[in-house]
Amino acid sequence: MNLAEMKQSHKLLGTFNYHLGQIEKGYANRSLYVNLSTNTFAEKPITELMKQKFIGGRGFGLKLLWDGINDHTKWNDPENELIIAPGPIGGITQYPGAGKSYVVGLSPLTESAMDSNVGGYFGPFLKFSGWDALEIQGKAERDVILFIDGTTGTVTLEEAPLEAVNSHILIEQLTEMYAESEEDKVNVSVVTAGEAAQHTLIGLLNFSFYDTRRKAVRIKQAGRGGLGTVFRDKNIKALVIKSIKIRGDLNNPHDLAALKKVGQKMHKEILTLDDSQCKMRTLGTTHIVKIMDEYDLLPVRNYKFGSDPNAKNIAHAVLLSKYFNLNGHDECWYGCTLSCAKVINSYKLKTGPYKDKEVLVDGPEYETLSAAGSVLGIFDPEFVIETNFYCDTYGVDTISFGTLTAFVMECYENGVLNLDITGGLKLNFGNAEAALELLHQMAKGEGFGMIAGLGIRRMKKVFIEKYGANPDFLQDIGMEVKGLEFSEYVTKESLAQQGGYGLTNKGPQHDEAWVIFMDMVNNQIPTFEDKAEALFYYPMFRTWFSLVGLCKLPWNDIVPADNHTTAEPAKVPEHVQNYVELYNGVTGSNIDNNELIRQSEVVYNFHRIFNLRMGFGTREYDKVPYRAVGPVTLEEYDSRQDRYDGQLKEILNIDIEGKTTEVKVQILRNYREEQYQKLCDAVYIRRGWNSNGIPTMDTLQRLGIDFSEVVDVVKKYA
Incomplete structure (x- = not known):
């Protein structure tokens, strides 16, 4: 037709x-x-x-x-x-x-x-x-x-x-x-x-x-x-x-010359420095796979492990040499010299309703490389590309698909699920054929795909009520908070990033608070107060991008050459000033970097109260699965035994001689769960929330959102 x-x-x-x-x-x-x-x-x-x-x-x-x-x-x-x-x-x-x-x-x-x-x-x-x-x-x-x-x-x-x-x-x-x-x-x-x-x-x-x-x-x-x-x-x-044809003045900004000035400076910085920093213009976000694997942060087999020798097979070198086409526009909006939106031309599909068709595939980006790869124990680049394409065309979030499929695979390997339940799908880790069939079932609304497509939170309920699964085990390994599946980072050794996922408004998504390198790798935020400050500033700063219409990547995926000499290099202060000038140049306002944060506080706290209005938004909903905090299984503990034994001896002064792995796992768990609760306390205080995670009346008044309908919601939980 x-x-x-x-x-x-x-x-x-x-x-x-x-x-x-x-x-x-x-x-x-x-x-x-x-x-x-x-x-x-x-x-x-x-x-x-x-x-x-x-x-x-x-x-x-x-x-x-x-x-x-x-x-x-x-x-x-x-x-x-x-x-x-x-x-x-x-x-x-x-x-x-x-x-x-x-x-x-x-x-x-x-x-x-x-x-x-x-x-x-x-x-x-x-x-x-x-x-x-x-x-x-x-x-x-x-x-x-x-x-x-x-x-x-x-x-x-x-x-x-x-x-x-x-x-x-x-x-x-x-x-x-x-x-x-x-x-x-x-x-x-x-x-x-x-x-x-x-x-x-x-x-x-x-x-x-x-x-x-x-x-x-x-x-x-x-x-x-x-x-x-x-x-x-x-x-x-x-x-x-x-739309009408795009021009540079369509926003009718207050000061177009100011926008041009700060933009020219940033474009020059990208063109000069990107090649020696993240190579976003060539690699997009795919370079992150190698970095995460080297630092034990790459989710492998439902976040049990943080690295794998086969990770190189889905890293940037393979994608660049065999798949990416760089002869086009790789920016997803005019004027973005960072140009991270990579593409694969003429990929021939191997499965599904479009088998043998040649298609264009947008991506894969880092999150998909893990979600359709390492977190499933699959390190086949063409499986990742095929899954990327089908998730996009079917309308499926690759992050949720990968994380929930990894949960299913661990349930299958632990006897929670069997072939009768999965309709014959052998959903072991590493089974690319079964994972793709699960995705195709989701598209057709058939088979076990209908259950998997409910997401982890609802699957846990089904598996407990229908199949008699152990609820504690499912809670420990089900990588979701507030019903949203985790994005693709292992947080076991970063208390701050555990909070960065658990203390979000919408659920564990890295675009709100990615502080894992500051905490685990660079040790820039050692105390609870330091971590709480980071979990105040970075969610607020990143929220600001969501208010004004900006991508977060140009903020810190390219940095000025002298950024390391500044007082707070993690904040990239020169770029923060760029954003202040952009906002003032467009709107005619006169904000500074402090007002930028206050603007975000207003919306962030409003969102928290929105959750409260819908029946959520209290401390209990900030709990993370223990797999995000520490080793759930003996296999996990043994994979990092030297690290964990050392922590028990050096931090807790535990004599581990003669103690079984089961005992050591429990001692470590008690300690780490206590640390997470202490972090919650510190963050709540810094954000102006009470001990139940609810914004206080003083906070609402300070931010000027003590509207009657907002106050009424808060009073119900006071």
């Missing part, structure tokens, strides 16, 4: 015409509301209070979601919302990494507010089409496409029965359908999910951009928390946006 026939089959459900307007200092000053149940639209003002308190991006998403739902809304209720917002800096072309947008909604995994960052063009195009946020509520009866035409000021909602669902086909169809010419494709961006997103709770969203050199539509992912599942539950097949 051709595109014309597909387009002709669309049924128009609603149209909304609006005045295009003009962006003022980074803001369009309005949001677009769409209700899929009633096929209605509305224009909402973005007030000065919204801009002052919630800034943009994740902040706008959380506030709109808070106002749009009630205390009892579930993820699959029509009242749940999906919000996409770019932030006031998002869309500038003068500074690298300025194309991020943030998706917010109630998560099917955590059952609370989730945010997920993503590149691609949709977020900036949304702003240039006249909107600071897109707010979608309700549930369509059948598959629909929402089209925003930012060249004419028209929004349409259309039933779309014939297009594909899987992303790699659908983005091509819709880019062709809505672009007027080959040259116009760069002005179109599409958001899709995929078949597995409608059968699992780990669905992701793909945001497209057109690669003019490769003449191909490419995608970046809003992966975490199952927001793609919400997308498909609402019967959204796709969002499509068409």
